[in-house]
Amino acid sequence: MADAPGALPGEFALIARHFRRLAGPGALDLADDAALLDPPSGRQLVLAADAMVAGVHFLPDDPPETIGRKLLRVNLSDLAAMGAAPLGYLMTTALPKDLPPDWLGRFVDGLAADQAEFGLCVLGGDTVSTPGPISLSLTILGSVAPGAALRRAGARPGDSLWVSGTIGDGALGLRVLQGKLPGDPGGHLARRYRLPEPRLALGAALGGLARAAMDVSDGLVQDLGHLCRGAGCGAVLQAAEVPLSPAARALAAGDPALAGLCLTGGDDYELLFAAPPGAEEAVRARAATAGVPVARIGTFIEGPAEVRVLDAQGAEMALPRGGWSHF
Amino acid sequence: MADAPGALPGEFALIARHFRRLAGPGALDLADDAALLDPPSGRQLVLAADAMVAGVHFLPDDPPETIGRKLLRVNLSDLAAMGAAPLGYLMTTALPKDLPPDWLGRFVDGLAADQAEFGLCVLGGDTVSTPGPISLSLTILGSVAPGAALRRAGARPGDSLWVSGTIGDGALGLRVLQGKLPGDPGGHLARRYRLPEPRLALGAALGGLARAAMDVSDGLVQDLGHLCRGAGCGAVLQAAEVPLSPAARALAAGDPALAGLCLTGGDDYELLFAAPPGAEEAVRARAATAGVPVARIGTFIEGPAEVRVLDAQGAEMALPRGGWSHF
Structure with a gap:
C-alpha cells in the first residue's frame, strides 16, 4: 500500500511471480485488460463455472497443491459431461492476507501439473484479498463439434x-x-x-x-x-x-x-x-x-x-x- | 438438506427461482453441465474475470441491486478497454446463509436491468454457501474484429x-x-x-x-x-x-x-x-x-x-x- 508511482505494487508482483507461469497463448502475459482468443473454427464453445470455498468444498488444511487442481478438475468434469475438449480457463482467487508464505507457490505448482496433464492454460483472472476464507472461482472454456454436445435431457424409458x-x-x-x-x-x-x-x-x-x-x-x-x-x-x-x-x-x-x-x-x-x-x-x-x-x-x-x-x-x-x- | 430423492433441493430451487430469468440463448436454462455457444464468425473472443468481496470491493450495506451491476460493469469496462462488444457472462456467488430474504431477488433485479441496458445475458455459473462475506466472481465474454483489439502496450514517446x-x-x-x-x-x-x-x-x-x-x-x-x-x-x-x-x-x-x-x-x-x-x-x-x-x-x-x-x-x-x- 506504500508503493511509489511506477513501482509494481504487491498485487501485480504476485501475479507476475505466481500466475504468469500458468499463462497460455491468448492470455497476453496476464498484463492486459482481457485475454484474446481465436475460437477453434467449426466448433461450438462450451462454458462452465464453479466456485469453491475453504471449509465448504475443501478442507482448510488440504495441501495447497491439490486445492487448485480440484477446482480445475471439477470444471473439466463439466466439459467431460458435455463431451467437450478443454481450451483454457480463467480463475479468480480471494485470499486472506495471512496465508502461509509458501501457500500460493504450492497452489500454482498444482495447477501447473494439471495444466500439463490436461493440456490447457490459464487465460486470465483476478486476485483479491478477503477477510473471510479462501474463495476460488474458475470458468472453463471448451469446444465441441456442432450438435455433438451431450445433454442432460434425452433419456427415454427403456434406456x-x-x-x-x-x-x-x-x-x-x-x-x-x-x-x-x-x-x-x-x-x-x-x-x-x-x-x-x-x-x-x-x-x-x-x-x-x-x-x-x-x-x-x-x-x-x-x-x-x-x-x-x-x-x-x-x-x-x-x-x-x-x-x-x-x-x-x-x-x-x-x-x-x-x-x-x-x-x-x-x-x-x-x-x-x-x-x-x-x-x-x-x-x-x-x-x-x-x-x-x-x-x-x-x-x-x-x-x-x-x-x-x-x-x-x-x-x-x-x-x-x-x-x-x-x- | 432433508430433500427426498426426486425433489428439488434448495440450491436448485434457488437457481430456478432467481437466476434462470437472467439466462440467455446458450445457457440451456442453467439446467445442464455447461453452456453451449456458437462463437460469432470472423471475430476474436475477448475474456476477462473479476472478483468482488463484501467489505473490500463494495460496502456490506450497499443496495443489493447495485452490487451485481457493479461487478458486471467492472467486467464490461475490461471489454471496453479492449474495444470489444459483450457476448455474455458466467457468474459465481458465494453467499452467507443468513442473507436477508429479499437480498437475492434484488441482486438479480439489478443484473436484469443491466442485462437489458448492455445487451447481454448470463450463460452459466454456480451458487455456493460461505461462512465468510459475500464473494462474487464474474467472467465476461466478448468479441472483437480480428486484430482490432486495443492493447496496453503500444504507446510511443510524443503520443x-x-x-x-x-x-x-x-x-x-x-x-x-x-x-x-x-x-x-x-x-x-x-x-x-x-x-x-x-x-x-x-x-x-x-x-x-x-x-x-x-x-x-x-x-x-x-x-x-x-x-x-x-x-x-x-x-x-x-x-x-x-x-x-x-x-x-x-x-x-x-x-x-x-x-x-x-x-x-x-x-x-x-x-x-x-x-x-x-x-x-x-x-x-x-x-x-x-x-x-x-x-x-x-x-x-x-x-x-x-x-x-x-x-x-x-x-x-x-x-x-x-x-x-x-x-
Whole structure:
C-alpha cells in the first residue's frame, strides 16, 4: 500500500511471480485488460463455472497443491459431461492476507501439473484479498463439434443407465480426512476426494451414442433425479450394481449406512449417462477405447420423474437424503 | 438438506427461482453441465474475470441491486478497454446463509436491468454457501474484429494521453458512503462508486486510432504506470487537465489531499488511452460520435517507464501512494 508511482505494487508482483507461469497463448502475459482468443473454427464453445470455498468444498488444511487442481478438475468434469475438449480457463482467487508464505507457490505448482496433464492454460483472472476464507472461482472454456454436445435431457424409458469409475470414494474420503471414519490405509479415498478424475476421454467417446449425460457431483441419486426430470420419466437404480472401489467396499461392508452414503454423498465427478436399448456392446467398446471402466447400474422407466433405488433383493431402499445442497 | 430423492433441493430451487430469468440463448436454462455457444464468425473472443468481496470491493450495506451491476460493469469496462462488444457472462456467488430474504431477488433485479441496458445475458455459473462475506466472481465474454483489439502496450514517446469521463468520483463516493466525507448532495459520487459507466461505445470507436488503452480501476497514476511499462517509455500527467465532476471539484477545492486522492484512488472505470501526434481532432470526433467526453491530460515521453505528475504551475506533485493494491 506504500508503493511509489511506477513501482509494481504487491498485487501485480504476485501475479507476475505466481500466475504468469500458468499463462497460455491468448492470455497476453496476464498484463492486459482481457485475454484474446481465436475460437477453434467449426466448433461450438462450451462454458462452465464453479466456485469453491475453504471449509465448504475443501478442507482448510488440504495441501495447497491439490486445492487448485480440484477446482480445475471439477470444471473439466463439466466439459467431460458435455463431451467437450478443454481450451483454457480463467480463475479468480480471494485470499486472506495471512496465508502461509509458501501457500500460493504450492497452489500454482498444482495447477501447473494439471495444466500439463490436461493440456490447457490459464487465460486470465483476478486476485483479491478477503477477510473471510479462501474463495476460488474458475470458468472453463471448451469446444465441441456442432450438435455433438451431450445433454442432460434425452433419456427415454427403456434406456440403460450407466456410470463410470467408482462411486462414493469422494464422500468417504472426506469423512476419513475429517477423522470420522477409520481405514483408507493406501490413501485411495482421500486422494479421490482431493483429486477427482475428469472423464474427458469417455465424454468425447460417448458423442452420438449416449442419449443423456451429466457428471455426478451432488450425489448419484440426486443427480439421477436431474436426468429423470430432463427426460420426463423415472429410473430404477440397482444399488448392488453401483461400482465401489475395494476401499469403499471394505468400509460399506462393515456399516450399511456407508453404502447409502456412497449413493448420496457426492464429490464423485464420474459420468452418469443413458444409452439406448441394444447399445450395451457399443458402450463397453467405446469405454474400453477411452480407457475408463463403466458399469450398467439401472434402467429408465415410464412414469413420473422419480428415482427408485433397489437393493440386491429388489426391495426399495430408504436413503437418508437426496444429496448435497448448499442452501 | 432433508430433500427426498426426486425433489428439488434448495440450491436448485434457488437457481430456478432467481437466476434462470437472467439466462440467455446458450445457457440451456442453467439446467445442464455447461453452456453451449456458437462463437460469432470472423471475430476474436475477448475474456476477462473479476472478483468482488463484501467489505473490500463494495460496502456490506450497499443496495443489493447495485452490487451485481457493479461487478458486471467492472467486467464490461475490461471489454471496453479492449474495444470489444459483450457476448455474455458466467457468474459465481458465494453467499452467507443468513442473507436477508429479499437480498437475492434484488441482486438479480439489478443484473436484469443491466442485462437489458448492455445487451447481454448470463450463460452459466454456480451458487455456493460461505461462512465468510459475500464473494462474487464474474467472467465476461466478448468479441472483437480480428486484430482490432486495443492493447496496453503500444504507446510511443510524443503520443498524447487521454482519459474519458471524470476521475476521482468513485474514490470520493466511497468515502462519502463511509461517512468520511461530507457533501454529495445530489448523490452523484455515491452513484459513481456503485455504478461505474463502462465506456463500450468509446472503446469500440477507438479501434485503429488509439495506440494503447486500458481502463482505470486501481488509480489513474498507477494505471498510467502500466501503460508506460507496456510502452517502455515515460509519461507526464498534467494534473490540472484531469477532468473532475462538479461534485469532485467542490470537495477538492476545499482540501488539496482530495485532489491527490482523485488521481490515485481508483474505482473510476474510465478509459485511459494513447493517441499518435496529430490525432487530436480524430479522437475528439470519434468520442463525440460515441457520446463520451474525453480530455487530453498528458504526453508520453522518452525515458524510463515512470509517471511524472505536474501541477498547474508545472511543479512535480508528491502523491501519497500509487494506487490500490490488495496485498
